[in-house]
Amino acid sequence: MSTAAKPAYTPTEMMTIVASRALKSSDVCFVGIGAPSAACNLARLTHAPGITLIYESGTIATKPNVLPLSIGDGELCETALTTVPVVEMFRYWLQGGRISIGFLGGAQIDRFANLNTTVIGPYDKPKVRLPGGGGAPEIATSCGEVFIIMAQGKRTFVDKLDFVTSLGHGNGPGHREGLGVQTKGPTRLVTDLCVMEPDAVSKELTVVSIHPGVTREQIAENTGWKVKYAAKVADTPAPTAEELSVLRDLQARTKAAMQAK
Amino acid sequence: MAKLLSLADAVAEVLRDGDTTAFEGFTHLIPYAAGHETIRQGRRDLTLVRMTPDLIYDQLIGTGAAKKMVFSWGGNPGVGSLHRFRDAYEKGWPQPLEIEEHSHAAMANAYEAGAAGLPFAVFRGYRGAELARVNPNIKSVACPYTGEVLATVPAMRLDSAVIHAQKADRAGNIMLEGIVGVQKEAVLAAKRSLVTVEEIVDDLGERSYNATILPHWTVTAIAHVPGGAHPSYAQGYYKRDNAYYEAWDEIARDRDSFKAWIAENVTKKGPEAFAVHTRASDKGRG
Numbered sequence: 001m002s003t004a005a006k007p008a009y010t011p012t013e014m015m016t017i018v019a020s021r022a023l024k025s026s027d028v029c030f031v032g033i034g035a036p037s038a039a040c041n042l043a044r045l046t047h048a049p050g051i052t053l054i055y056e057s058g059t060i061a062t063k064p065n066v067l068p069l070s071i072g073d074g075e076l077c078e079t080a081l082t083t084v085p086v087v088e089m090f091r092y093w094l095q096g097g098r099i100s101i102g103f104l105g106g107a108q109i110d111r112f113a114n115l116n117t118t119v120i121g122p123y124d125k126p127k128v129r130l131p132g133g134g135g136a137p138e139i140a141t142s143c144g145e146v147f148i149i150m151a152q153g154k155r156t157f158v159d160k161l162d163f164v165t166s167l168g169h170g171n172g173p174g175h176r177e178g179l180g181v182q183t184k185g186p187t188r189l190v191t192d193l194c195v196m197e198p199d200a201v202s203k204e205l206t207v208v209s210i211h212p213g214v215t216r217e218q219i220a221e222n223t224g225w226k227v228k229y230a231a232k233v234a235d236t237p238a239p240t241a242e243e244l245s246v247l248r249d250l251q252a253r254t255k256a257a258m259q260a261k
Numbered sequence: 262m263a264k265l266l267s268l269a270d271a272v273a274e275v276l277r278d279g280d281t282t283a284f285e286g287f288t289h290l291i292p293y294a295a296g297h298e299t300i301r302q303g304r305r306d307l308t309l310v311r312m313t314p315d316l317i318y319d320q321l322i323g324t325g326a327a328k329k330m331v332f333s334w335g336g337n338p339g340v341g342s343l344h345r346f347r348d349a350y351e352k353g354w355p356q357p358l359e360i361e362e363h364s365h366a367a368m369a370n371a372y373e374a375g376a377a378g379l380p381f382a383v384f385r386g387y388r389g390a391e392l393a394r395v396n397p398n399i400k401s402v403a404c405p406y407t408g409e410v411l412a413t414v415p416a417m418r419l420d421s422a423v424i425h426a427q428k429a430d431r432a433g434n435i436m437l438e439g440i441v442g443v444q445k446e447a448v449l450a451a452k453r454s455l456v457t458v459e460e461i462v463d464d465l466g467e468r469s470y471n472a473t474i475l476p477h478w479t480v481t482a483i484a485h486v487p488g489g490a491h492p493s494y495a496q497g498y499y500k501r502d503n504a505y506y507e508a509w510d511e512i513a514r515d516r517d518s519f520k521a522w523i524a525e526n527v528t529k530k531g532p533e534a535f536a537v538h539t540r541a542s543d544k545g546r547g
Binding site (some may be wrong): 034070073074135142163165 | 287288289312313332333334335336338339340342343346347350351362364365366369370372373384385386387388389390391392395409410439440441442443445446473494496500501503504506507
């Protein structure tokens, strides 16, 4: 890698593009802001034109032309099929089991894909007070399954979370079921280095695919637990020219709109 | 019957020291002008309730108006932290701040229960979530029909609610459009309410049969404040000023630059300063 030519895309672009590939046109997806939003809209603009994107501000089947900075930008409402009150969003649509995929990010993740977006350090005496859970605690348990997108690093991929904001696979097999949760939980984690999925038996996140140019050493250096690998690990296909140009166009449009105000 | 007042008189009438109050809005229609008037009038000991506290709560907290915040997501959306909130909570400046933290689903359900006059809200939530360990208000109940264990939170009971809307008519009926958040629930869950509006019209005009309307007898006071949601936005009037949200990060990071900003932009100004944020093309609307 060090001697090879620099790839024509950034690790963040790679992550966003790989995450977008996991989505299908038939999905109904609850979208978090930031990286999930970029991935979901890239999917909509490439291979999944029929995807239903839902933002917790109440916008259903929204087709933003530019990426929203907040979860409730006017762009989301103007391009939505309908906008419902927030109470209805959480009661009828999320709790009602009408959303197939929740797409989340986080500040910390552990090997069972539990997420922390609440606090670094003790809850009552935080080192860093983060914004909090927002919709995530119920997205994690009410959506059919959950995809997670997060850049990998030792401080974010930790052995033990400082706080469990939203449930992944808890302590392992049977934990979700024991709490009465009937949805699948996290089924896929996309990072800037690799793709992980929970092992069918242990529920522990396991590397199933490695991005081009990334080594197992790099993955180990950026993970706070001993990483396990699936029996067969694939090479993640590099971004296609189309994926890259659609993503870059989307981001250029977003930037231009921001400056034009 | 809603009274049409100046913003200063409306805040004086509706918002009192020690209130449990919500300045609601989900990104859209955030009542910034009313928040600034609250700072100018020096309200103290407020319990600030909101699902998504953003810059206006950062400003209220940083000027010492609040003793507690009840919330489910407290950040600068798409940008990062609320530095004044963090400084108060982590370091006690300018005074200590208590928090009560929930998920969005819990807050939304609590507002609905408050609007419905119920004592508590029940929902399928908080499963495996650690907030239930640190917030004693999160409890559970077994469904009497199926036995399913469900989460409960107390209904939201507010002394006052403050929102911004697009229009009021002369009778004081309020219309909101676009992302409507939990504003209707907040007003109905409050003893007193204040609505600032972009415009006051003779008639609300053509609208969907299902438009979001707060009838005049549900609202205490209305103040006409064009641009009053800036840097948030008013659908159909002006866009969200995303550059302002990004600039706030730097302003709020430092106590002195924050104080200077408040002195310049809040203390020395009045509600009329917001009118410049209404785009020229919108000025003749209505």
